[in-house]
Structure formats: structure tokens, C-alpha cells
Amino acid sequence: MQQSETTPTPKDLRMLLPHGAISDIARSLKLSHAAVSKALQKARPAHPAVAEAIRLIKETGSQAVQHDLNLLNH
Template sequence: MQPIETTATPADLRLLLPHGAIADIARNLKMSHTAVSKALQKARPAHPAVAEAIRLIKEAGSQAVLHDLNLLNQ
């Protein structure tokens, strides 16, 4: 059995988004904040909120920073 720290968990897209992005996505897609948040938790690529979040993450460079941090932790 692996320790909790080394267990692979799915990435939470909400952690990679810039501040206020969930509210912006909800406003642009005319969805509730809760619906967007739940969609990001499930991270299903076909969902429009997830697609928009991925676009914002790439635009902000958060994905590259996370990758760099993961390399440092190894």
C-alpha cells in the first residue's frame, strides 16, 4: 500500500485557474458558479466549462508552473 502523499490523484482544474476565473466562466456560459465548479471537479473534456478552463489554464501558464513544481518535488 502506498502512502497518501505518493498516491496519484486526478488534477483539480480549479487549483490551476487564475483567481476569479470560475465566476468568469459561469458568467460567459450563463451557468451557475456551482455547476461550473462541479464540472471542473469531474474534468470531463466534453463539457464547455472544462474546455474554457483548459484554455484559460494554458493562457495563464499555470500548467507549465505545475509541471515545473512537480519536477522539483521528485
């Protein structure tokens, strides 16, 4: 069974991050890599790891990709 290509999954947030960013976020927030990855998978904006990931995505220029993914959601 294949997932619809027009519905992005929560892991897309992790895919937009530059290489090593999850580890960097984990170190800066003093969380485990697994905890940060799980938080990003759930993509709850109130979580500090998600907020930091979004900041990094915008900073690295992946924001345009994120915008395109949001358009697919509608």
C-alpha cells in the same frame, strides 16, 4: 487517512485557474458557479466549462504546472 501525494485530484484543475476564473466562466457560459465548479471537479473534457478552464490555464501559464501534475499521474 491521507491521499497519496502522487495522485492529483480533480480539484487540481480548479486550483490551476486564476482567482475569479470560475465566476468568469460561469457568467460567459450562463451557468451557475456551482455548476461550473462541479464540471471542473469531474474534469470531463467535453464539457464547455472544462474546455474554457483549460484554455485559461494555458493562457495564464499554468500549463507547466498542469504538465507536472500529469507526470505525477504516470
